[in-house]
Amino acid sequence: MNPITQLKAKLPQPLRRLADLAYNYWWSWTPDRMSLFRSIEPTIWQTYYHNPVALLEAVTYERLSQIAEDPDYLKRLQVLANQFDAYMREPNTWGSQVAPDLSAEEPVAYFCLEYGIHESLYTYCGGLGVLAGDYLKSASDLGIPMVGVGLLYKQGYVCQRLNRSGWQEDFYRDNDFEHMPIELVRDEYGQPVTVKVTVRQRTVRVQAWKVRIGRVDLYLLDADRADNDPIDRKLTGQLYGGNRETRLAQQILLGIGGVQVLNALEIEPTIYHLNEGSSAFALLEVARQEMEFSGSTFAEAQTWVREHAVFTTHTPVSDGNNAFSADMMDSFFGHYWPQLELTREDFLHLGARRIGDPWEPFSLSVLALRMTRQANGVSRRHGEVSRQMWQILYPDRAEAAVPIGHVTNGAHLRSWTAPLLVDLYRQHLGKEWARLFDSTKPWEDAESQRASQTLWQTVDALPDRELWRRHCILKERLIAYTRSRVLASRLERREAKDDIMAVERLLDPNVLTLGFARRFSPYKRGALLFKDLQRAIRIFSHARRPIQIILAGKARPGDDEGKRIIQRLMEWCRHPALRDRVAFIEDYDLFTAKLMVHGVDVWLNTPRRPTEACGTSGQKAAFNGVINCSVDDGWWCEAYQPGQLGRPSNGWTIGEALDSSDQELQDQVDADSLYTLLEREISPLFYERDRHGIPHKWVAMMKASIRTNAPNFNSDRMVADYVTQNYLPDAAADAAALKAGQVA
Numbered sequence: 001m002n003p004i005t006q007l008k009a010k011l012p013q014p015l016r017r018l019a020d021l022a023y024n025y026w027w028s029w030t031p032d033r034m035s036l037f038r039s040i041e042p043t044i045w046q047t048y049y050h051n052p053v054a055l056l057e058a059v060t061y062e063r064l065s066q067i068a069e070d071p072d073y074l075k076r077l078q079v080l081a082n083q084f085d086a087y088m089r090e091p092n093t094w095g096s097q098v099a100p101d102l103s104a105e106e107p108v109a110y111f112c113l114e115y116g117i118h119e120s121l122y123t124y125c126g127g128l129g130v131l132a133g134d135y136l137k138s139a140s141d142l143g144i145p146m147v148g149v150g151l152l153y154k155q156g157y158v159c160q161r162l163n164r165s166g167w168q169e170d171f172y173r174d175n176d177f178e179h180m181p182i183e184l185v186r187d188e189y190g191q192p193v194t195v196k197v198t199v200r201q202r203t204v205r206v207q208a209w210k211v212r213i214g215r216v217d218l219y220l221l222d223a224d225r226a227d228n229d230p231i232d233r234k235l236t237g238q239l240y241g242g243n244r245e246t247r248l249a250q251q252i253l254l255g256i257g258g259v260q261v262l263n264a265l266e267i268e269p270t271i272y273h274l275n276e277g278s279s280a281f282a283l284l285e286v287a288r289q290e291m292e293f294s295g296s297t298f299a300e301a302q303t304w305v306r307e308h309a310v311f312t313t314h315t316p317v318s319d320g321n322n323a324f325s326a327d328m329m330d331s332f333f334g335h336y337w338p339q340l341e342l343t344r345e346d347f348l349h350l351g352a353r354r355i356g357d358p359w360e361p362f363s364l365s366v367l368a369l370r371m372t373r374q375a376n377g378v379s380r381r382h383g384e385v386s387r388q389m390w391q392i393l394y395p396d397r398a399e400a401a402v403p404i405g406h407v408t409n410g411a412h413l414r415s416w417t418a419p420l421l422v423d424l425y426r427q428h429l430g431k432e433w434a435r436l437f438d439s440t441k442p443w444e445d446a447e448s449q450r451a452s453q454t455l456w457q458t459v460d461a462l463p464d465r466e467l468w469r470r471h472c473i474l475k476e477r478l479i480a481y482t483r484s485r486v487l488a489s490r491l492e493r494r495e496a497k498d499d500i501m502a503v504e505r506l507l508d509p510n511v512l513t514l515g516f517a518r519r520f521s522p523y524k525r526g527a528l529l530f531k532d533l534q535r536a537i538r539i540f541s542h543a544r545r546p547i548q549i550i551l552a553g554k555a556r557p558g559d560d561e562g563k564r565i566i567q568r569l570m571e572w573c574r575h576p577a578l579r580d581r582v583a584f585i586e587d588y589d590l591f592t593a594k595l596m597v598h599g600v601d602v603w604l605n606t607p608r609r610p611t612e613a614c615g616t617s618g619q620k621a622a623f624n625g626v627i628n629c630s631v632d633d634g635w636w637c638e639a640y641q642p643g644q645l646g647r648p649s650n651g652w653t654i655g656e657a658l659d660s661s662d663q664e665l666q667d668q669v670d671a672d673s674l675y676t677l678l679e680r681e682i683s684p685l686f687y688e689r690d691r692h693g694i695p696h697k698w699v700a701m702m703k704a705s706i707r708t709n710a711p712n713f714n715s716d717r718m719v720a721d722y723v724t725q726n727y728l729p730d731a732a733a734d735a736a737a738l739k740a741g742q743v744a
């Protein structure tokens, strides 16, 4: 019996539809998202971290029976279940108009090492995974036939705890797959569907779990089976944990295992979309199967693969994590290249930046660039950086002619907009507030589809007072949440009583609030705001115009430099002049991210140029009227619009790139610029109020932030761009022309 049927059997008859909703993450982006499950039992809902399956299993039958007799509740459930059915069956989607050749049997297969769908499914680390989750959600909303492929990690990504000295201690929590909204894929006899992948001369049996994301299914591969060697069972233990061998093994499971699982499920993708290089081994496995089925040579199979595969590159720095020595490749692939009828040398060439250099590592990005018909960076700027970085593969081409384009990333509008604002947008923009692509009109050209952007012009007409009021509620919620999280951390650290009590004075809803939440890698410069401590203190504790900041983010497990940045921030959280104004929320994740992008006033972004490939958190913030203050890098190079006559700017740009490679000097210039912006522009604007306390000029910038960013930097636009520029047959022809003459 499948787990949905099992769960239904446990529920009182009138509540059975809850099981369908619980097993499809569609609920998580409906406006009613939380309340339907939360109102069943708020404490259990919190204990199980918003996992609806665990909630329904844990709640008492008595309570369920009570709800089953509550007419209001049943009505809400009925409405939502009807919406769900209509969504799942909708025949006239944008995808059915624009890409009728894609089908459930011949879909796009999307590969990624991590997916951030919801806080109850901890299989993501950060930006890459959340982007992949948003991608699948938009593909579902637009009706693009797609399956996702990834790995299911027993322990997910690392959890963060800060000790008394502010040092990040890493630990892991086990996922309990049996009580999660995921389903083990079984065959007609009820046995788990498995495939066999050879890793280090041993056979590893891999099973798959299905996660339903609206109309899209995501298959997550899992090696933790009793019939595997104990060491191999740990291969899917942790995301970005383990050593390089583990990493290579995971990439083999994802790429080679992933293609085999699709095969076992009789899914025959027409497009393989590799989101980042780590799944590039999939290309080899598709080629191998092609050779096996049609008796073709590797060269022929390679041509076939290239016509059916596209690649998104994410990293603007060298491919260190996804490149492996020839020794490692020998031990993991010695059995494999003969199956491709390749010599060792020819095989290693596929991943070598420079052919003929025996010390060249095998790079998955290189493999992906060689074996896909189209490659993209994730913002316009990142496209430029990628062409420069990879020109080495195309020695006879000018940099501008390197065949790497870009599709700028976006975030999922329905998931990232606070329900309180969704409600306001619906009132003023209409029920279709989040719709960019109209399926009732035939697809003609991008311009006509983008006409729906004019919808967002309506944002200017939102009543200032109402927008501001809702923003203030979201900010108060964030501050209450921040205090509760900081309190919990201080209690856990057994801090002195006075310090614990001081949490009551932490943060003030009337004070201008900045947010900074991202991975603490040195290149993101998480401490730039405190570069000149005395100046920072003056700004934070200004008598009439103070500011405060909420921080969150992890350092990668072995990244001591990143951990030192966090440690310094924690010192400032305790500094007598800053302690009420600087708060750090531990263990950043999707839930904290949502509250932060809903509730701060300004979203801060300070990477070293040009290392932020895109950045998506600022986009999420903009959907909620939060104003971006960012270095000109990644998406912000495209998004920033200076003020024009009568129209405010949509944010602030920090500093400017120097012609020098002196990082210290650049940091100094950027910090100075940030301080000046805060002192002269941001604070004065925020504190300029009418007699009702409403900052009209500020609200005008909030509206500019929404109006200019929401229609451009959302994942529907991103997926639509991929469909029209990468997936469709015309796109294939264009790509072939672009790549003509490329070295094999």
Ligand SMILES: *Cc1c(COP(=O)(O)O)cnc(C)c1O
Pocket: 125, 126, 127, 128, 130, 517, 518, 519, 588, 589, 590, 593, 614, 615, 616, 617, 618, 620
């Ligand atoms: C959006 C998001 C990120 C990525 O943010 P960047 O701006 O790209 O650094 C990371 N983690 C979580 C939880 C997110 O929601």
